[in-house]
Amino acid sequence: MEQLEMYKKLAGEKAVEYIEDGMTIGLGSGSTVYWMMKKVSELVKDGLTIQGVPTSKRTEGWAKEFGIPLVDFSNVEKIDVAIDGADEIDSELQLAKGGGGSLVREKIVDILAEKFIVIADKTKLVKTLGKFPLPVEVVPFGYEVTAKRIANLGATPVLRMKDGKVFVSDNGNYILDCQFQAIEQPELLHEEIKGLVGVVETGLFVNMADIVIIGNEQGTEIITKNR
């Protein structure tokens, strides 16, 4: 296994230590989450009773494949722990997410969790957010106008494509990948973008992460909000 994949696996598997019997778990999206889910499925086979809330169709597919029980989100009152990946994590534990295009469902689920755990390989740690183009989910109708409005905030938005076609999110929307300069004030930028008509959600997950688990050459590093 290549080194980066090993770091993801280490972080994903470590996060499972926070799961207890009877919990409702938010299942994030992405390749690091894949390893977490693999480990969860082993525990479920050994008798752990949990129910999962998937944040993407892909995650839902993995859960079904791995035998992880799922619950209909409309019947969920609380999520004990959500475990999700990230594209960038800054020194204040603010996140940029949405590289896989699942940011809306991720935010809806992650924000409801009593504990939100972020899992990532060490390359995701940054001093300041902004190197990774910020994903913004927008309504398809009039997206060109929305893109111009986002550009007025100092970004270069690019419509996400996949296999030669416009990428469509699980919610039927488009994603604009917006290259900003360094994002020094993520909360403010999120509010500004979110205030634009046509914008569904931004990939800035501000003041949400409780614990970050980083996979690296030493194994795992745990970073907490109150460090």
Ligand SMILES: O=C(CO)[C@H](O)[C@H](O)COP(=O)(O)O
């Ligand atoms: O936000 C996400 C998907 O929308 C992912 O969590 C993020 O892109 C990280 O993915 P990976 O674990 O594959 O690096």
